Amino acid sequence: MCVLVCALSRGGEREQRERGRFVKIGLTGADMLLGIAASIFLFISALLSYTFTRAHTRRRRPQQRKAKLPPGPVGWPFIGETLQLYSQDPNIFFANKQKRYGEIFKSHILGCPCVMLASPEAARFVLVTQAHLFKPTYPKSKEKLIGPSALFFHQGDYHTRLRRLVQGSLSPDAIRSLVPHIESIAISSLEAWAEDRIINTFQEMKKFSFDVGIIALFGCLDSYYKEELKKNYSIVDKGYNSFPTNIPGTAYSNAFLARKRLSQIVSEIIIKRKEKRLERKDLLGCLMNSKDEKGQSLTDDQIADNIIGVLFAAQDTTASALTWVLKFLHDNPKLLEGVKAEQIAIYESNGLGKRPLTWAQARSMILTYRVILESLRMASIISFTFREAVADVEYKGYLIPKGWKVLPLFRNIHHNPEFFLDPQKFDPSRFAVYKNVAPKPNTFMPFGNGVHACPGNELAKLEMLILIHHLVAKFRWEVVGSQSGIQYGPFPVPQHGLPARFWKESVCQRQEAEASFEGDSSCHSLPPISI
Numbered sequence: 001m002c003v004l005v006c007a008l009s010r011g012g013e014r015e016q017r018e019r020g021r022f023v024k025i026g027l028t029g030a031d032m033l034l035g036i037a038a039s040i041f042l043f044i045s046a047l048l049s050y051t052f053t054r055a056h057t058r059r060r061r062p063q064q065r066k067a068k069l070p071p072g073p074v075g076w077p078f079i080g081e082t083l084q085l086y087s088q089d090p091n092i093f094f095a096n097k098q099k100r101y102g103e104i105f106k107s108h109i110l111g112c113p114c115v116m117l118a119s120p121e122a123a124r125f126v127l128v129t130q131a132h133l134f135k136p137t138y139p140k141s142k143e144k145l146i147g148p149s150a151l152f153f154h155q156g157d158y159h160t161r162l163r164r165l166v167q168g169s170l171s172p173d174a175i176r177s178l179v180p181h182i183e184s185i186a187i188s189s190l191e192a193w194a195e196d197r198i199i200n201t202f203q204e205m206k207k208f209s210f211d212v213g214i215i216a217l218f219g220c221l222d223s224y225y226k227e228e229l230k231k232n233y234s235i236v237d238k239g240y241n242s243f244p245t246n247i248p249g250t251a252y253s254n255a256f257l258a259r260k261r262l263s264q265i266v267s268e269i270i271i272k273r274k275e276k277r278l279e280r281k282d283l284l285g286c287l288m289n290s291k292d293e294k295g296q297s298l299t300d301d302q303i304a305d306n307i308i309g310v311l312f313a314a315q316d317t318t319a320s321a322l323t324w325v326l327k328f329l330h331d332n333p334k335l336l337e338g339v340k341a342e343q344i345a346i347y348e349s350n351g352l353g354k355r356p357l358t359w360a361q362a363r364s365m366i367l368t369y370r371v372i373l374e375s376l377r378m379a380s381i382i383s384f385t386f387r388e389a390v391a392d393v394e395y396k397g398y399l400i401p402k403g404w405k406v407l408p409l410f411r412n413i414h415h416n417p418e419f420f421l422d423p424q425k426f427d428p429s430r431f432a433v434y435k436n437v438a439p440k441p442n443t444f445m446p447f448g449n450g451v452h453a454c455p456g457n458e459l460a461k462l463e464m465l466i467l468i469h470h471l472v473a474k475f476r477w478e479v480v481g482s483q484s485g486i487q488y489g490p491f492p493v494p495q496h497g498l499p500a501r502f503w504k505e506s507v508c509q510r511q512e513a514e515a516s517f518e519g520d521s522s523c524h525s526l527p528p529i530s531i
């Protein structure tokens with residue numbers, strides 16, 4: 001019911017604004033006619049849902065003597081507050097609501113009655129302590145493209161089993177051996193960007209995070225399979241947010257076919273591994289070797305859904321975060337020089353890059369690490385997540401009726417001055433332990449919280465650290481064109497994907513820059529702190 005078919009026209013681009021997890025933009029002209037059908041579908045869905053919600057609320061009222069629905073309007077009949085949400089910056093929509101109604105409020109968007117939660121305690125209640133009462137919820141059309149057996153969509157034993165496997169293969173111990181591989185991907189990406197052209201930073205970061213994802217999931221993969229995965233994945237990516245229909249030639253149906261091919265490719269890779277009796281410790285290997293307590297292995301479809309799902313979860317999120325890191329560093333030259341100093345010290349200790357970066361070095365990049373954390377807070381890549389109440393739930397005297405969507409609002413929490421002083425200021429030092437102002441528990445959740453929290457967070461941070469190391473130690477970049485504005489696709493990305501020009505810095509340029517920086521010591525002399 002919550003399939004989002006509202007397409008907005010902004011900055012000349014048709015941009016779909018579904019806000020949440022792992023959902024991407026990409027409607028094409030072929031879908032224009034379907035837009036009308038979509039609107040009718042949405043209208044009817046909203047009408048049915050609205051009528052149901054009203055009836056549901058009325059029917060329950062006599063029994064619910066104590067608990068009442070959270071405050072907040074449900075908007076216009078049928079369409080709820082969908083238009084309000086989509087006619088303004090969604091952050092402002094949520095922030096205004098929080099100002100007016102407090103930390104729990106209700107709304108009705110896109111045919112779904114929702115309860116929004118903007119306090120750390122409430123987010124913890126839904127995601128951690130009472131997680132069994134709130135199931136993950138995605139539109140069916142998206143589920144079909146990712147793969148219904150992917151762990152995101154599940155709760156209980158199956159989820160626990162899959163999660164253990166995914167988390168194990170992405171744990172610090174497992175990914176430390178990936179450092180040289182990620183380093184070589186980072187170096188070749190940067191060399192390609194510095195070819196005297198303007199690049200779309202976000203798109204290039206997507207290629208980088210895709211390649212890193214492939215390494216983490218498959219280890220070293222035959223280049224034929226890698227290209228096939230890339231080609232079909234990009235078709236899925238394009239159709240992911242289009243109107244779901246099987247009509248041949250539409251973006252969605254192309255995506256669906258490409259998704260089937262992705263499964264076939266993964267099956268072929270599995271067959272090849274079995275033939276060669278290859279025992280690998282990457283995610284594919286872990287999934288192939290897994291047996292449950294009854295000795296049952298996972299089916300090829302279950303394996304493919306999880307491989308493709310993890311790749312999906314890894315790509316745009318990390319690419320968006322990296323694009324923001326570059327934007328914030330570009331906008332804060334003094335901070336950039338501090339990060340440069342940190343990275344050049346490591347680069348020089350490696351004989352100007354003659355020796356490879358080590359895991360320990362990546363873990364010692366204190367200032368760079370703080371810049372990443374602060375970028376994650378500021379950008380709040382996953383602004384909120386969705387759950388659905390599986391029963392009537394009472395929280396602090398408020399009723400969350402069964403079937404309602406529940407949205408913990410990470411961004412509101414990350415931008416609340418009660419938890420982060422002067423929240424609009426980019427200030428990595430707020431994560432410095434010596435300041436004794438480290439975020440309070442449950443106030444900083446860029447990777448979520450609880451049973452569905454991001455198992456890829458260590459990999460995401462590692463690949464960011466490695467890319468930034470080579471970027472700032474050897475390259476410079478300038479942003480081209482407009483430098484402000486945010487685009488949602490659905491993850492927030494700087495306007496137009498941050499077009500930028502990169503070039504390799506000569507040693508003398510670097511020395512000149514260092515000399516001018518020496519006059520200013522504001523970014524130096526950070527005491528050693530453990531991450």
Ligand code: HEM
Nearest residue numbers: 152313314317318321381382385446447448452454456460
């Ligand atoms: C900066 C980059 C990333 C951010 C901000 C991010 C954020 C998140 C968040 C907030 C969730 C929880 C969603 C929820 O509770 O509904 C999540 C889940 C997930 N993430 Fe990430 N993620 C990132 C990178 C990655 C990477 C690199 C991988 C894998 C290599 C990954 C794999 C996953 C998976 C598989 C889940 C679902 C876990 C489950 O349902 O049990 N993510 N991510």
